[in-house]
Amino acid sequence: MTTADRIAELTSLLTKGLTEGIGVGHSLGVQCAELGEGRAVYTLKPNAVQANAMLTVHGGVLSTLIDTALGSAVFTRLPDATIYTTLELKVNFVRPVRLDEGELTCEATAIHVGRRTATAEAKVHNAAGKLVAYGNCTCLVETFTG
Numbered sequence: 001m002t003t004a005d006r007i008a009e010l011t012s013l014l015t016k017g018l019t020e021g022i023g024v025g026h027s028l029g030v031q032c033a034e035l036g037e038g039r040a041v042y043t044l045k046p047n048a049v050q051a052n053a054m055l056t057v058h059g060g061v062l063s064t065l066i067d068t069a070l071g072s073a074v075f076t077r078l079p080d081a082t083i084y085t086t087l088e089l090k091v092n093f094v095r096p097v098r099l100d101e102g103e104l105t106c107e108a109t110a111i112h113v114g115r116r117t118a119t120a121e122a123k124v125h126n127a128a129g130k131l132v133a134y135g136n137c138t139c140l141v142e143t144f145t146g
Contacts, residue, residue, distance in 0.1 A: 003037040006076050010035060028061055030068050038110035040072035046099045057097040057104075062124060066091055066135040069108035070120040074139050077113040084118060084139040091135035102127030116141055 014032050017023035024030040028050060034041040044050075044057075044065050052058040067089055074084050097104065108122035118139040124132050 003076055007035045010075055024064055024068055030065055035076055038073055038077045040069045040108045042069045042106045044104045046097055046101055059093055062133045063091045065106050066122045069106045069122045070137045073108040073110040073120045074118040077110050081144045084141050086137050087140050088138040091133060093133050094131050097132050
């Protein structure tokens, strides 16, 4: 399976989720903007559903945005019949995100994709281009056998 096939497969899964009301794209507004080999860009428009008690975007929502982008970047580099799951996720929050701040952009890059593990890193910027959070992950990679 080629990278283009993996990207098409992931795009199909994301579209199905949005169409059927399943997943973070539907529930939180996490949207895929771009996929490439070992790279994923997702966006999120802050809204009241994502708010914490201080009326800023909840850290868990930002973590979900980052985890989604990280996993997608890894997925685009995996061979056919291979899946992944996040083993470790580390997120640093740099500044609060107001609900009226405009669209956030998260860009993730796969750093290493091996037979058993993968790592990736991501950064989230606000509409003004300021860094609001960044993170990295380690994923467990598993290949299905007969």
